[in-house]
Amino acid sequence: MNNFNFCRPTDFYFGRGVENDAGEICKKHGAKKVLIHFGGGSAIKSGLLDKVEASLDKAGISHLRLGGVKPNPRAELVYEGIELCRKEGVDTVLAVGGGSVIDSSKAICNGVKYDGDFWDFHMGGVIPKDSLTLGCVLTIAAAGSEGSNSCVINKVIDGVVKKKGCNCQCNVPDFAIMDPELTTTLPPYQTACGACDIMCHVMERYFTNTKDVELTDGLCEGVLRTMVAMIPRVMSDPKDYEARANIMWASTMAHNNICGVDREQDWGSHRIEQELSAFYDCAHGAGLAVVMPAWMECVMEHDVMRFAQFANRVFGISVDFEHPQRTAKAGIAALRALWKSAGLPLNFEELGAKREDIPVLVDHLVKDDKTEGHFVIMDGPFITKVLEHAADYRD
Amino acid sequence: MNNFNFCRPTDFYFGRGVENDAGEICKKHGAKKVLIHFGGGSAIKSGLLDKVEASLDKAGISHLRLGGVKPNPRAELVYEGIELCRKEGVDTVLAVGGGSVIDSSKAICNGVKYDGDFWDFHMGGVIPKDSLTLGCVLTIAAAGSEGSNSCVINKVIDGVVKKKGCNCQCNVPDFAIMDPELTTTLPPYQTACGACDIMCHVMERYFTNTKDVELTDGLCEGVLRTMVAMIPRVMSDPKDYEARANIMWASTMAHNNICGVDREQDWGSHRIEQELSAFYDCAHGAGLAVVMPAWMECVMEHDVMRFAQFANRVFGISVDFEHPQRTAKAGIAALRALWKSAGLPLNFEELGAKREDIPVLVDHLVKDDKTEGHFVIMDGPFITKVLEHAADYRD
Numbered sequence: 055m056n057n058f059n060f061c062r063p064t065d066f067y068f069g070r071g072v073e074n075d076a077g078e079i080c081k082k083h084g085a086k087k088v089l090i091h092f093g094g095g096s097a098i099k100s101g102l103l104d105k106v107e108a109s110l111d112k113a114g115i116s117h118l119r120l121g122g123v124k125p126n127p128r129a130e131l132v133y134e135g136i137e138l139c140r141k142e143g144v145d146t147v148l149a150v151g152g153g154s155v156i157d158s159s160k161a162i163c164n165g166v167k168y169d170g171d172f173w174d175f176h177m178g179g180v181i182p183k184d185s186l187t188l189g190c191v192l193t194i195a196a197a198g199s200e201g202s203n204s205c206v207i208n209k210v211i212d213g214v215v216k217k218k219g220c221n222c223q224c225n226v227p228d229f230a231i232m233d234p235e236l237t238t239t240l241p242p243y244q245t246a247c248g249a250c251d252i253m254c255h256v257m258e259r260y261f262t263n264t265k266d267v268e269l270t271d272g273l274c275e276g277v278l279r280t281m282v283a284m285i286p287r288v289m290s291d292p293k294d295y296e297a298r299a300n301i302m303w304a305s306t307m308a309h310n311n312i313c314g315v316d317r318e319q320d321w322g323s324h325r326i327e328q329e330l331s332a333f334y335d336c337a338h339g340a341g342l343a344v345v346m347p348a349w350m351e352c353v354m355e356h357d358v359m360r361f362a363q364f365a366n367r368v369f370g371i372s373v374d375f376e377h378p379q380r381t382a383k384a385g386i387a388a389l390r391a392l393w394k395s396a397g398l399p400l401n402f403e404e405l406g407a408k409r410e411d412i413p414v415l416v417d418h419l420v421k422d423d424k425t426e427g428h429f430v431i432m433d434g435p436f437i438t439k440v441l442e443h444a445a446d447y448r449d
Numbered sequence: 450m451n452n453f454n455f456c457r458p459t460d461f462y463f464g465r466g467v468e469n470d471a472g473e474i475c476k477k478h479g480a481k482k483v484l485i486h487f488g489g490g491s492a493i494k495s496g497l498l499d500k501v502e503a504s505l506d507k508a509g510i511s512h513l514r515l516g517g518v519k520p521n522p523r524a525e526l527v528y529e530g531i532e533l534c535r536k537e538g539v540d541t542v543l544a545v546g547g548g549s550v551i552d553s554s555k556a557i558c559n560g561v562k563y564d565g566d567f568w569d570f571h572m573g574g575v576i577p578k579d580s581l582t583l584g585c586v587l588t589i590a591a592a593g594s595e596g597s598n599s600c601v602i603n604k605v606i607d608g609v610v611k612k613k614g615c616n617c618q619c620n621v622p623d624f625a626i627m628d629p630e631l632t633t634t635l636p637p638y639q640t641a642c643g644a645c646d647i648m649c650h651v652m653e654r655y656f657t658n659t660k661d662v663e664l665t666d667g668l669c670e671g672v673l674r675t676m677v678a679m680i681p682r683v684m685s686d687p688k689d690y691e692a693r694a695n696i697m698w699a700s701t702m703a704h705n706n707i708c709g710v711d712r713e714q715d716w717g718s719h720r721i722e723q724e725l726s727a728f729y730d731c732a733h734g735a736g737l738a739v740v741m742p743a744w745m746e747c748v749m750e751h752d753v754m755r756f757a758q759f760a761n762r763v764f765g766i767s768v769d770f771e772h773p774q775r776t777a778k779a780g781i782a783a784l785r786a787l788w789k790s791a792g793l794p795l796n797f798e799e800l801g802a803k804r805e806d807i808p809v810l811v812d813h814l815v816k817d818d819k820t821e822g823h824f825v826i827m828d829g830p831f832i833t834k835v836l837e838h839a840a841d842y843r844d
Contacts, residue, residue: 055694057464062457068711069452266691268678269699272671280664296661299450303711304664312707316463316698 055266055316062310064201065229068303070295072233073191076106076148077113083187083228085146088117089139091159092150093124097193102236106150106191118142123151126217126331126338127158129209132172135162139186149190152248153197153338156190160205160225163188176207176218182225189229193236195302196248196339198255198309200230208332214418217332232306234299238292245288246396247339249301252308253281253389254342258321259314261353261360261429267317271363274313277304278368282392289396322427323349326437329415334407343398344405348444350386353430358382394449402445409445412438450661450711457705459596460624463698465690467628468586471501471543472508478582478623480541483512484534486554487545488519492588497631501545501586513537518546521612521726521733522553524604527567530557534581544585547643548592548733551585555600555620558583571602571613577620584624588631590697591643591734593650593704595625603727609813612727627701629694633687640687641791642734644680644696647703648673648784649737653716654709656748656755656824662712666758669708672699673763677787684791717822718744721832724810729802738793739800743839745781748825753777789844797840804840807833 067079080088088110090103097103103119110117120135139147139162149159164182165172174180192200199205203226206219237245260274280300287297307313326349327341334341354361362378365371365385374380390400399405419426420434432440462474475483483505485498492498498514505512515530534542534557544554559577560567569575587595594600598621601614632640655669675695682692702708721744722736729736749756757773760766760780769775785795794800814821815829827835 055464055691055698057467059460059462061460065454065456067454069450072452266695269672269675269695269702272675273668273702274671276667276669276671277664280667283663296450299711300661300664303450307664307668307707312702316694 056264056318058315060311060315061223062201062226064227064310066201066232066306067229068232069299070233070235072231073102073105073236074109076191076231077109077111077115079229079231080110080115080146080148080189081113083146083189085115085187087142087144088115088146088148089135089142089144089162090117090119090148090150091123091135091155091162092119092121093152093155094121097121097150100236100239102191102193103150106148118144123155123158125154126208126335127154129173129207132158132161132165132207135159136165136172139166144186146187146189149188150193151190152192152194153199156192156197156199156227157205157207159188159190160199161207162186164224173207173209175220175222176209181222182220185224188227189231190227191231192302194240194244194248195234195237195298195305196251198252198305200227200232201306201310202226203311204309206328215332217328230306232302234295234302237298237302238295240292242289242292243397244337245292246285246393246398247337248305249281249285249288249396250339250343250393250398252301252305253278254323254346255308256313257346258324259317259319260364261320261357262317263357263429264317270313270316273307275367277307277313280304282368285392285396318428320427320429322429322432325419325426326440329418330405330407333411333415334405336405336407340399340405343393344401344407344444345440347386347390347400348447349440350389351443352436352440354379354382354386356430361385400449401447407445409442412441412445415441451659451713453710455706455710456618457596457621459622459705461596461627461701462624463627464694465628465630467626468497468500468631469504471586471626472504472506472510474624474626475505475510475541475543475584476508478541478584480510480582482537482539483510483541483543484530484537484539484557485512485514485543485545486518486530486550486557487514487516488547488550489516492545495631495634497586497588498545501543513539518550518553520549521603521730522549524568524602527553527556527560527602530554531560531567534561539581541582541584544583545588547587547589548594551587551592551594551622552600552602554583554585555594556602557581559619568602568604570615570617571604576617577615580619583622584626585622586626587697589635589639589643590629590632590693590700591646593647593700595622595627596701596705597621598706599704601723610727612723625701627697629690629697632693632697633690635687637684637687638792639732640683641680641788641793642732643700644676644683644791645734645738645788645793647696647700648676649718649741650703651708652741653719654712654714655759656715656752657712658752658824659712665708665711668702670762672702672708675699677763680787680791713823715822715824717824717827720814720821721835724813725800725802728806728810729800731800731802735794735800738788739796739802739839740835742781742785742795743842744835745784746838747831747835749774749777749781751825756780795844796842802840804837807836807840810836
């Protein structure tokens with residue numbers, strides 16, 4: 055077990071109807087002027103934005119809107135948000151949406167309190183020291199951004215989309231409002247992509263070289279088993295509130311780092327996927343469904359017993375003590391079968407990616423002899439192998 | 450799943466040697482004058498207090514000492530601490546010890562900022578609104594007070610010891626410094642009592658009537674399985690750092706409520722045990738080892754399948770699908786066997802309690818027709834049955 059620091063002060067409000075308390079919750083956190091940041095029209099059409107604004111009005115808090123956040127959120131809107139907050143004297147950003155909206159809001163909150171270009175935080179080396187108050191009304195269970203310290207933004211530089219993360223304490227939201235009922239109207243594909251993202255956040259932590267991490271292994275396995283049980287429920291009945299609720303809280307537990315505090319984590323699959331979604335503008339969860347199992351096959355031999363543990367404890371697969379490799383492989387197969395049943399892509403063709411783009415994708419990742427991953431350190435040829443596996447996989 | 454609010458802002462520093470950063474951590478949390486609150490001589494003899502003071506000196510923070518906290522901490526010392534903090538202008542209390550020292554510190558922090566008698570908070574109805582900054586250097590894994598919102602204090606009223614808890618947000622420590630190595634010198638009995646307390650904190654949450662709590666069930670089971678694996682390790686080799694580390698972080702996860710946010714919780718066994726430890730001044734964990742399995746036997750028929758789930762998922766006992774009662778009973782037997790192997794008492798005689806005291810103990814608990822517990826609501830006769838079970842149990 056490694057030494058660690060862990061601090062996740064987010065004030066969570068979870069359950070049916072909690073979005074109606076948005077005003078009182080903002081007030082408790084000192085809000086006087088709120089920027090409501092959101093994506094497309096669904097927050098308007100569903101009436102959620104009206105509810106939130108009514109609640110803010112009731113609490114006597116003034117507010118303004120900034121919509122237009124796209125999946126894989128762009129830097130341009132962050133700059134616009136920063137300028138708007140400064141001009142209007144906003145003290146609190148309330149993200150109404152999913153991971154993209156929350157990440158865009160995080161970047162705005164950090165940028166307002168910084169003299170330079172917020173993109174500095176994403177290029178590394180500069181860490182945000184202060185930020186506006188950040189809250190969210192979550193509308194999709196996926197990124198875990200509502201309780202995480204991470205923020206991923208896309209910026210076009212020299213004609214190429216750069217997708218860059220920034221992890222820091224300032225990114226941890228001050229409060230999160232989570233009503234699982236808001237997710238019952240999501241299209242099945244978005245639900246599935248979110249569920250895949252949640253599982254991958256745990257698996258990036260689960261596959262580690264750190265020894266004696268029984269407790270956090272147990273927490274990881276608990277979250278993963280929940281997802282294995284809930285994905286079929288929610289795919290067959292999107293209105294299943296209890297399944298939605300378990301998945302929504304799992305999204306937070308998967309990525310607030312209680313599952314990974316004490317260990318070396320991998321994140322190689324996420325880094326590879328970030329190139330895919332930056333290049334093809336595909337859904338992050340869909341890209342992960344293609345990359346992660348391919349990565350697992352390529353690194354399995356590094357620690358067969360850990361993969362056997364995954365198969366046994368997460369999918370309940372009996373251990374073949376004579377041939378643990380068979381157990382390990384059965385775990386990966388079970389994962390693919392689960393994701394396939396949820397309608398997720400499992401290879402390049404299903405994702406809309408092209409095998410011939412692999413050299414370009416790899417080149418973005420490993421220029422200047424950079425490597426990715428920790429469980430197994432991946433250089434260019436290794437990442438090529440993973441992507442070829444992902445491209446060529448057939449049922 | 451029930452609606453909930455969850456906010457645990459504690460800043461945790463975990464691992465080898467972190468106590469040497471106490472000064473810097475106090476400084477980060479704004480400390481200028483620190484009261485170091487501790488128990489008996491062990492913190493002095495081990496050199497821990499010197500280390501902490503050296504670290505505070507290095508950070509330029511002035512400090513004073515208040516020792517003398519006993520297990521089942523008393524109100525008298527809390528009053529003394531409140532007066533001392535006011536007189537000396539203390540802004541931060543640093544608890545160096547276990548649950549009793551931290552609880553005494555919590556009561557002091559709340560009391561200093563309150564005009565009335567701090568005991569009001571423990572009699573119910575009055576909730577602390579403000580408190581001094583509270584940090585701790587943990588020396589035993591047990592109560593989980595380092596990350597919990599609870600605080601239990603004893604006060605002698607009309608010749609009878611009253612043990613009363615207070616749960617509130619002000620009780621959540623601002624920071625916690627946790628070096629598992631500090632626990633490697635604990636006597637085996639204290640280690641075992643702590644481990645039992647940790648398991649019971651989870652089980653009080655696990656046995657619930659709330660349905661569809663798969664995720665938190667999974668977290669509970671992860672913590673419990675870790676304890677099942679680590680207790681034999683630490684009893685056979687007290688210097689096993691990795692086992693100590695898993696147990697120490699388990700103590701926090703068991704009681705910061707991530708395992709129970711979304712459900713009705715029981716707490717009947719804890720309430721019954723509080724009477725035992727107030728009456729006999731026995732160790733809390735030892736009292737729980739006697740009460741909890743007796744309680745389990747008395748309530749098992751209320752939800753046999755949940756006890757079968759406990760047996761299967763925590764102890765890996767094969768499910769007897771034809772007779773799930775047998776599986777359920779085997780789980781309780783496995784729990785007793787684990788605790789016995791750790792040297793814990795399993796009945797009144799081994800605890801030093803007397804069967805003839807049962808009417809007095811029950812009378813303290815249920816006067817004015819009060820009941821205890823939620824999984825099964827217990828009146829006087831039911832609690833009598835539990836205590837008689839606990840008194841009469843033989844291997």
